[in-house]
Amino acid sequence: MNDTMHDPHLVPLDPSGWTHxxxxxxxxSDVDTxxxxxxxxxxxxxxxxxxxxxxxxLDLPVGFGVQHPMAIGRSDGRLHNPGDGGAWIHGPLxxxxxxxxxxxxxxERIVHRxxxxxxxxxxxxxxxxHVLLKLFNAHHYLEERPDLGLVLLVPRMFAWMVPEGVAEVWLVDLKLSQLHGWYTDLDRQVREGLAGFGTVFFGKGYAHPDHVPIDIARFTGQQPFPMERFLEEPPHVTFIAREDRLWFRSPLSKFLFRATHPLGLRKLLARLWVSDQDRxxxxxxxAIRREFPGVSFTVAGLGRPGGFGGLAEDLRTLQMDEATERRWCAAYGRSQFVIGLHGSNMLLPTAHAGGCIEVLPYDRYENFVQDVAVRYAxxxxxxxxxxxxxxxxxRQVARHALSMFRDFRTYYRNNRTNVF
Structure with missing residues (x-):
């Protein structure tokens, strides 16, 4: 128990162990809890x-409370934000x-053991x-703390990704769009559920866990692309596309797209920019196929399918379900790399594919690599x-893709084969 109490990745439910x-x-610091x-x-x-x-x-040091702990006065409703957490955190709170x-x-409480x-x-x-990144924390506790049963509190839409080995899963029947709320009944049920255990620790739920040791197949059932077989497997590339965040042709194109919103024309005209993204x-x-005729392509993501003919397998859809998620993961897992615009839509693709080419908007430099599940150390x-x-x-994107196919053998030999 002493080792557990001093584990920096655990927060005890018992407040006598709190130092924050x-x-x-x-x-x-003379405070009652x-x-x-x-x-x-x-x-x-x-x-x-x-x-x-x-x-x-006061926030426990879990989730975004690790870096941005916030407090709220019970009587005055005042926000105390010493870590200068963003409005996207304290606003919904x-x-x-x-x-x-x-x-x-x-x-729904599912007890496995x-x-x-x-x-x-x-x-x-x-x-x-954010849910996905917190869920990936499960890997650490399953591997490093087998002495503790892992209990997951998860939105129901992520039930298909719960990894094998957990002790319990608590599936919450709320949509993601509802989860910014303050639910008294949720709090009551969590309190009552935790009271039934002998000793409880809270997992940190780090916002950006190290992806290298994570076995993604444990979560999705899909084996990732084997990097050592980069040139042996049939060449395949998956494009990740969405309609609410687009790859723009030029600064003018982006400006005009943004101008449609205040003018109330977004719904009417958005298809023009989605079609240009398809182009x-x-x-x-x-451009890739001109040099490598044998390359096959898949397009995945939230969007209307169509427009690729025989050029690519188009798996886009507006109706998400487990079967769709699994089809997408299968495509990522057979891809040497994926190509897509920055966003959480890149997390599962990069967790499975051999690599990626990401189109990174200027206003996302602060979030660089946060959406990429880097598999190699x-x-x-x-x-x-x-x-x-x-x-x-x-042409510029294709140049990188062609380099990855053309130069992989030399780079792999120099950095994986001929090294100590």
């Missing part, structure tokens, strides 16, 4: 200061706190990529993960 609590009003509230994304200690009497909720939702929330000592990992979030992808495919990552300008032409 100080009163946000006066700074005192009455429990933990879990109304959704956030897990917060419920505290009162013995020195000044201030009552407050405050909104939910000020207008709690008392509706019943269905949680009974455990008394557990680590509870909250993966809830209103953004797809950019087709141009890239044709050595210099192979410099060769297999490439980033191009947001207005890159099909």
């Amino acid at each position: 609590v100080r009163c946000p009003a006066c700074g005192s 009455s429990g933990v509230v879990t109304p959704g994304i956030h897990m917060m200690g419920d505290h009162s200061c013995r020195s000044c009497g201030y009552e407050f909720l 405050l909104e939910g706190f000020r207008a709690p939702d008392d509706r019943p929330v269905r949680i 009974e455990c008394r000592e557990v680590v509870f990992l909250n993966t809830l979030d209103f953004l797809y990529g 950019l992808m087709r141009g890239t495919m044709k 050595d210099v192979m990552q410099l060769f297999l993960y490439r980033f191009v300008d947001e207005f890159a032409t099909p």
Whole structure:
């Protein structure tokens, strides 16, 4: 137990093991704790200061609370944000706190094996990529803490990705778009559920876990592309496309697209830019195929299928389900690399494919590589993960793709074969 109490990747439910609590009003560490509230994304200690009497909720160091812990005054509703967390964190938090939702929330509890000592990992979030990244934390606890049963709190749409080996899964019947709320019934059920265990720790739920050791097949059932067979497997490239975030031909094209929103013309005219994105992808495919005629292509992502004819297998759809997710993962797993625009839509593709070429918008430089599940810890990552300008032409993107096929043998020999 001593080793467990000193594990930096665990937070005990028992507040006697907490070292992060100080009163946000006066700074005192002489604080009483009455429990933990879990109304959704956030897990917060419920505290009162013995020195000044201030009552407050304070983020546990889990999820985004690791880097951006926030506190809310119980009586004054004041936000304390010493870590300068962004509005995308504190906005939904405050909104939910000020207008709690008392509706019943269905949680299906699936018990695979009974455990008394557990680590509870909250993966809830209103953004797809955030849930996925938190869920990937499960790998660490399954591998490094087999002495603790892993209990996952997961949105139901991610049930298909729950890895083998967990002790329990708590499936929450809320859509991602609803998970910014403050649900009193969710909090009640989590409290009651945790009370049934002997010892409880909370998993950190790091926002950006190391992807290298993660066995993605444990989550999706799909083996990733075997990098050592890069040139032996049939050449295949998957393009990741979505309609709400686009690859633009030029700064003018992007400006005009953005101008449609305030003018109320987005729905009417958006198809023009989606069609142009299709043309950019087709141009890239044709440029690759001119030099490597045997390359096959797949297009995957949220969008209307059509427009590629016999050039590519088009798996795009507007109706997501488990079967679609698995078809997409199968395409990623047979791809030497994937090509797509920056976003959470690149996480599963890069977790399975051999590498990627990402179109990176200027306003996403701060989020560089956050959406890429880098599979290699050595210099192979410099060769297999490439980033191009947001207005890159099909020829420029194809140039990288051709290099990856043409130069892989030499790069692999120099950096994987002929080394100590």
